[in-house]
Amino acid sequence: MSSLSLPPDEMRALGYAAIDLLVDRLTALRAAPIGRVDQPATLDARLRGPLPSGANAGEVLARVASEVFASALHLDHPRFFGFVPSPGNFVSVIADLLASGFNTFAGTWLEASGPATVELVTLDWLKEMLGLPGECEGLFVSGGSVANLTALAAMRHRVLADRLPGAAVYVSDQTHSSVIRALRLLGFADECVRVLPARDGRMDTTATREAIIADRGAGRRPACIVATAGTTNTGAVDPLRQLAGLSRDYGLWLHVDGAYGAAARLTSRAAVLLDGLELADSWSCDPHKWLFQPYETGCVFVRWPGCLAETFRILPEYLADAASAGGEVNFCDRGPQLTRGFRALKVWMSLQVFGVDAFRAAVDRGLMLAELAERQLRRVADWEVVSPATLGIVAFRCRPQGWTDAQCDVLNARLVQDLVDDGHGFVSSTRIGQRTVLRMCTINPRASDDDVGSTLERLAALAALRIGRHTAADRPHA
């Protein structure tokens, strides 16, 4: 036996212990705090050591549980409402284990024809769920950032023939930072990127049209509009139908970053908001957000068959045996990764087990919970709703009477840390309209009405403490 193997009974014992750990964690999650953040020095002292010389696997597993995962926030906790939570699901956890255990190389048909077929089928299911055109092609990637990068690389190739001088790309000030990073990586200098101020959180079609006309007039090459279906700050959806018309009128590529919000297309409640989604040239969608998959599960689609392969395909001599002869898809030809894991399996297995209606209901619940949060916030004195519930996100702020905007900014930022220290629930902050606001993203279908309500109550109690201290400090000395 190799020195890197375990005997079968030890493999089973390790595996069963790991599964027990996961199931115990999931069943105890609601009663547990949202997690813990420790200091770098504490963790370094706990986890660093000399190069290991070997240890019992069960003991190492126990250490992982008590010393590694203990210092993290649970993004699938029913009261984790910060950033974009990742509710996950257990079937997909097992799928990840299987994909890793079978060590699937999902880059070429030769090496994984069954997995490649599952990926193709799953992509078709996703297209149907999101209402995307049947002809578009895609692949699974690590997340929204790489989805945006992959789509924009295809745009650069198709629209600009990879020549960047004079190119212009239109985004809004609400566009996710991963788009800006992708453009940088693709060689677009900052002066190629027109960051247009959003109106009420949405891209302004008139301002975009004017910017395109101005750039054309100046001899530049307008290439692409990046719209967002569900902005990270407020869940706003850009006017997709109008932007698609604009792209058509001026021969631009329309990329829709639906990493956060595209999944809401599953529900009738959000369908109107996402009108026109299908009109784009490319799309990002993140099943590890609102399709309840564990990390890393992102997805990208491009309308034009063959476009991804034209952008990415390179066939070196050492891969000649794996070259596709005809209908077989080599996913390494569609994106930046040659070696890639079998991400599609988790989506395929969880859709098989739960069925699409369960996913639809789970997304719908997220939409509903944000509306519930908004209603509760509107009832509490000192709190104002800054952006109403939109695609599962509500933004709000504590604004005690007589406090300046600057004081409110500090108060709201501090409340995030107070919540972390308290441990009951979590919301995060952002800046909207030059002000610091809090933001709740309610996409975890396991969150109960009470999870939302009690987190807001705890927040209000923490705010009241700070307001009380502030008022006491302001009181003139007797």
Ligand SMILES: Cc1ncc(COP(=O)(O)O)c(C=O)c1O
């Ligand atoms: C709208 C949007 N686009 C892109 C991303 C980046 O996705 P990822 O973090 O999966 O790379 C995010 C992440 O929250 C997002 O909200």
